[in-house]
Amino acid sequence: MGGKLKEAFLRMKRQDATDLVEKELGSGADPLGILKQCREAMEEVGKRFEAGEFFLSELIYSAEVFKAVSAMLKPSLASNHDMQDSKVAVVFGTPRGDIHDLGKNIVITMMRAQGFTVHDLGVDVPPESFVEKLRETETRILALSALITPALVSMREAISLLVEKGFRESTFVIIGGGVTTGFASKEVGADAQTLNPVEAIRLCRQHIQDRSGP
Ligand code: B12
Numbered sequence: 001m002g003g004k005l006k007e008a009f010l011r012m013k014r015q016d017a018t019d020l021v022e023k024e025l026g027s028g029a030d031p032l033g034i035l036k037q038c039r040e041a042m043e044e045v046g047k048r049f050e051a052g053e054f055f056l057s058e059l060i061y062s063a064e065v066f067k068a069v070s071a072m073l074k075p076s077l078a079s080n081h082d083m084q085d086s087k088v089a090v091v092f093g094t095p096r097g098d099i100h101d102l103g104k105n106i107v108i109t110m111m112r113a114q115g116f117t118v119h120d121l122g123v124d125v126p127p128e129s130f131v132e133k134l135r136e137t138e139t140r141i142l143a144l145s146a147l148i149t150p151a152l153v154s155m156r157e158a159i160s161l162l163v164e165k166g167f168r169e170s171t172f173v174i175i176g177g178g179v180t181t182g183f184a185s186k187e188v189g190a191d192a193q194t195l196n197p198v199e200a201i202r203l204c205r206q207h208i209q210d211r212s213g214p
Pocket of ligand 1: 043046178195
């Protein structure tokens with residue numbers, strides 16, 4: 001299906017994309033595999049935008065195709081859980097200046113399906129709001145999503161504010177989103193980085209287990 005699904009994204013054919021996904025899900029395909037293909041298709045949309053072959057309208061419409069597909073994937077992603085873990089709470093958001101949220105919303109769906117409590121602050125979130133939410137909810141994990149390069153600076157600002165307000169030691173900071181890398185993670189002062197939602201869930205759970213001791 002890979003080629004056909006990518007083609008549907010690149011030609012902005014929402015109906016074709018949802019028909020393909022419906023068929024795949026019906027035949028028992030792995031929803032994470034389908035998600036991976038959608039992400040790759042969106043990357044190609046981004047490349048064509050960068051190359052001047054696509055315009056903002058194509059970015060917007062591809063997001064609509066992605067939203068339609070992710071609405072179909074969500075029930076299977078949400079039932080794809082191994083254990084319910086109500087001990088894990090996370091403050092999540094896209095930092096100041098960045099309004100991308102498709103990937104963030106997928107990760108949140110999957111975390112909630114695992115029983116995590118997720119405080120979703122949305123997009124374009126100022127550093128103060130992250131700190132305030134961590135304080136108010138006594139949450140010890142901060143998850144930040146970034147898709148544009150300037151948002152890495154906003155991530156660093158948010159983490160610097162954690163340091164300033166005395167929350168850094170007690171907070172595990174995990175970052176993700178297309179523009180992040182392991183190198184960027186070190187640069188902004190985060191503890192972990194991944195693009196894989198399953199790995200993100202594992203890292204958060206691991207952190208809580210390590211903190212609570214044997
Ligand atoms: C769709 C899209 C849009 C949509 C967003 C809609 C929405 N509601 O999110 C719209 C049209 C609004 C948009 C706007 C813009 N965009 Co845009 N956009 C994209 C595009 C094509 C796809 C992004 C996407 O949703 N991918 C699919 C999701 C599922 O992938 P993901 O977010 O990476 O998430 C996965 C993982 O990263 C992970 N994950 C995500 N978050 C987190 C968080 C944590 C903690 C963890 C652990 C994991 C995790 O989980 C997901 C699972 O697969 C990308 C291309 C690309 N290469 O990404 C460009 C792209 C991100 N956009 C870009 C640009 C330039 C813009 C604009 C500035 C364009 C403009 N001239 O106005 C504006 C920015 C506005 C702003 N201030 O933010 C550039 C950024 C370049 C850069 N490095 O700075 C890109 C890379 C395109 C390009 N190649 O030029 N965009």
